[in-house]
Amino acid sequence: MTVFEKEMTLFSVVSANNKLLPVLNRFGIYMGLGDATIEQTCRDHGINVSFFMEIINTFSDENYFPENQLIEFDLSLIIQYLKQTHFYYFDFVLPDFEEQLEKISESNKNESNDFSVLNLFYRKYKSEITDHLSDEDKNVFPYVTDIQNVFNKNMSVQSFKSKYVNRSIGDFEKEHSDIETKLNDLKNIIIKYLPSGYNPNLCNKFLYSLMRFEADLKNHARIEDKILIPKVIELEAKMDKIHEDQ
Helix, strand or coil, X not given: CCCCCCCCEHHHHHHHCHHHHHHHHHCCCCCCCCCCEHHHHHHHHCCCHHHHHHHHHHHHCCCCXXXXXXXXXXXXXXXXXXXXXXXXXXXXXXXXXXXXXXXXXXXXXXXXXXXXXXXXXXHHHHHHHHHHHHHHHHHHHHHHHHHHHHHCCCCCHHHHHHHCCCCCHHHHHHCCCCHHHHHHHHHHHHHHHCCCCCCHHHHHHHHHHHHHHHHHHHHHHHHHHHHHHHHHHHHHHHHHHHHHHC
């Protein structure tokens, strides 16, 4: 697959892969792209062009993952992007799933068919992913931001240690459930067990939406697991060394 370069126009990038549109939105870039290059657009929006390039290429090609390059970026860039991704999930993806499920349920032409199993499983999945993302927003991201503040001289090591007594990024990660596995289970229930009598086009649309979300979530998790967490672990070790020397 073609690797995008900053000299290319954003229009050509979106034309090559329209699944990148939600990713652009997370950077504050919307329709009306014109013929501006990626570099020009990033400059106009105050976006770090190198970070932007690595993100869109990562999402465009599952085999592209510049771990060494991404880990060099400031944590604030990564956190801001992850927060915007969460907002997209909360504000659009999950409500859209709800609407699609309601339409599928209303399309039932056979009253004996039971939609409750799928609906119940989705409700449990929604609760689980909501808890997962909310935990990151309320606990993990502030922790990461504060550890960055220590190295930016905006917070003392002692203040950090007092605020997060005996905590580490590993503690937060242990609390996270395997939401990707549950999403795969949800897909399998639809494919294998959804009764007949429901509008097949609506069912297909919902399944396609789940698959797109699955791909997005997988890339989101790669950035967290392969970039964010190792970088924080490295900073934690440096901070502990500073604390010991004081």
